Amino acid sequence: MKNINIIKKELNSKENFRKEHTLSVVRAAVEIAKKYEADITKVKIAGLLHDYARNFDNEKLLKIVENNNIEIDDLEKELPALLHSPVGAFLAKKDFEVKDPQIINAIRYHTIGRPNMSLIEKIIFVADVIEPNRKFPGVEQIREKTKTDIDKAVILVCDFTIKYNIERRRIIHPNTLLTRNSLLKGEY
């Protein structure tokens, strides 16, 4: 795997790189990682690369998926907005030589989540939504919950995503529901 400073330098040379959001996610993720004693380096790399493919157009995303046989589900194929996650995970392996499965999965599932996420995955999933540039009703509640209970913060992020999609009559990816259900365990 490439050194984290090399990854940063290479990312900086990309014109399409969502710098402000990405660096805010890294900072937010490091803060959460310290609280839960997660591996800071893994969290930094996952945060830096999570939106690497975010500004690719749909055509480019689909082309990369097809040319490389990247495994995606039917909904991801239909909703190209979701494709930047599997493509980002693929390119993290290919272009940045990231091999750690926790980092790869954190990138792969940062948009839709999945049941039984590792701590690194949960941190990126939450940091992506609570970084300081994010302003939506309820974000403060998620920020507060993140300080005390990362699983409950993940549930709140799922709640937000589900409500957001319902309000806009958009499809909800089943992973988001499954993630929520897996963590609820009869509470609430």
Ligand SMILES: [Fe+2]
């Ligand atoms: Fe993203």
Ligand SMILES: [Fe+2]
């Ligand atoms: Fe993001």
